[in-house]
Amino acid sequence: xxxxxxxxxxxxxxxxxxxxxxxxxxxxxxxxxxxxxxxxxxxxxxxxxxxxxxxxxxxxxxxxxxxxxxxxxxxxxxxxxxxxxxxxxxxxxxxxxxxxxxxxxxxxxxxxxxxxxxxxxxxxxxxxxxxxxxxxxxxxxxxxxxxxxxxxxxxxxxxxxxxxxxxxxxxxxxxxxxxxxxxxxxxxxxxxxxxxxxxxxxxxxxxxxxxxxxxxxxxxxxxxxxxxxxxxxxxxxxxxxxxxxxxxxxxxxxxxxxxxxxxxxxxxxxxxxxxxxxxxxxxxx
Ligand code: NAP
Numbered sequence: 001x002x003x004x005x006x007x008x009x010x011x012x013x014x015x016x017x018x019x020x021x022x023x024x025x026x027x028x029x030x031x032x033x034x035x036x037x038x039x040x041x042x043x044x045x046x047x048x049x050x051x052x053x054x055x056x057x058x059x060x061x062x063x064x065x066x067x068x069x070x071x072x073x074x075x076x077x078x079x080x081x082x083x084x085x086x087x088x089x090x091x092x093x094x095x096x097x098x099x100x101x102x103x104x105x106x107x108x109x110x111x112x113x114x115x116x117x118x119x120x121x122x123x124x125x126x127x128x129x130x131x132x133x134x135x136x137x138x139x140x141x142x143x144x145x146x147x148x149x150x151x152x153x154x155x156x157x158x159x160x161x162x163x164x165x166x167x168x169x170x171x172x173x174x175x176x177x178x179x180x181x182x183x184x185x186x187x188x189x190x191x192x193x194x195x196x197x198x199x200x201x202x203x204x205x206x207x208x209x210x211x212x213x214x215x216x217x218x219x220x221x222x223x224x225x226x227x228x229x230x231x232x233x234x235x236x237x238x239x240x241x242x243x244x245x246x247x248x249x250x251x252x253x254x255x256x257x258x259x260x261x262x263x264x265x266x267x268x269x270x271x272x273x274x275x276x277x278x279x280x281x282x283x284x285x
Contacts, residue, residue: 002034007057008262009038011050011072012065016041019279020063023255026275030268035060042068051075055097061262062092063255064101069132076101085168086136091258102261106136108254109224110144115253116245118192118220121145126186128178128209129196130157133224137196138165138173148173149186153197180211187214193237195223200231202284208232215240226251229280252276 010020016039024037040062042050047068052075054062064072069088073079076092080102083089089101113120125141127134130152142148142165150165152158155177162175176182178197187193187210199209205228215221221237226247234244255276256267 001036004034006033006035006060006262007038008035008061008063009040009059010063010065011040011042011047011068013041013043013067015039015065017283018065019251019276020255022275022279023252023272024259027256027259027268027272028263030271031263031265033263033265035263044068044071047071048075051092051099054092054094055099058094058097060094061258062094063258064090064092066132073101075099082106082140086139088132088136090254091261093261102258103136104254104257104261105133105250106140107257108252109137109222109250110140111253111257112245112249113192113220113222115249116220116243118243118245120192123147123191124189125149125192125194126151126190127194127196128152128199130154130161131196131198134196135161137194137224139168141192141194142169142171142173145171146192147171149176149190150174151176151178151182151186153178178209180214183210184214187216187219190216190219192220192222195221195225195231195233198225200233201225202227206232208236210236212236212240215242217241219243220245222250223247224250226276227280228284229277248273248276248280 028035076099078100083103091102125146150158158175162173165173219242221242222245224247252273259267
């Protein structure tokens with residue numbers, strides 16, 4: 001560290017298990033950038049002060065995680081149009097005191113698909129869940145031109161998301177309640193299935209949202225849960241002959257795209273993935 005060092009970090013609560021510090025610090029070192037990435041536990045009621053602190057201390061960039069992704073918006077000066085449409089921010093860039101909010105969860109998800117050669121345009125995409133992550137993923141899929149069905153345990157929320165997306169994208173998104181019958185219907189001609197619920201996340205890693213007899217390859221199954229790295233859903237999808245993508249890929253790409261916004265340098269994605277996997281394995285053991 002020196003007088004010219006720049007600081008980035010992540011705000012959330014809890015923050016102890018974040019993989020972002022290991023990913024970003026390894027990336028800064030690899031590229032030879034004089035940056036440091038720090039985790040900050042910020043309670044809900046301290047969010048405004050934390051953002052004022054970002055300005056006062058000239059912190060270059062922050063990632064924003066649960067529970068602040070929506071609540072942080074009023075404290076920022078500007079929103080990137082995609083973050084504005086989604087209504088949530090996971091990355092802030094500080095340009096001499098002007099704070100701009102971005103959503104690299106959405107672009108990171110899309111990049112993880114494209115990296116594997118999967119173009120969602122005109123594909124039938126089934127998204128499970130209508131929480132914060134689903135909002136970003138569903139919108140970017142619909143904007144890219146996917147035919148979207150959202151299934152959620154709480155049907156009202158799925159309906160609300162689907163009509164919001166249909167309005168923004170001028171493209172009809174459907175909503176169904178998450179149950180076996182509707183899953184079978186939706187998956188009968190699906191190209192892409194995304195699990196954006198927390199089903200299967202540690203410590204409930206023996207759970208899965210989809211019974212394996214419902215997979216109809218060719219199908220790409222993307223589970224955004226990254227803890228465990230290989231969820232039961234991914235194991236069963238792979239055994240059924242589906243192409244699988246782990247939530248680690250989304251985690252890495254949302255970080256890589258934030259890194260590029262802060263530094264202007266190309267992110268060392270391979271290294272960031274290795275560091276994230278190393279960190280997650282330590283956490284699993
Ligand atoms: P959230 O806002 O709390 O939403 C949770 C979603 O899961 C809701 O749709 C909820 O349905 C559903 N759900 C939870 N338990 C369920 C159950 N037992 N049965 C059926 N549905 C259930 O959470 P989030 O922020 O969207 O995150 C969801 C998951 O994505 C988490 O595991 C998170 O770690 C992961 N994630 C990964 C990345 C990445 O970079 N890979 C990024 C963000 C999030 P209801 O609406 O009915 O409650």
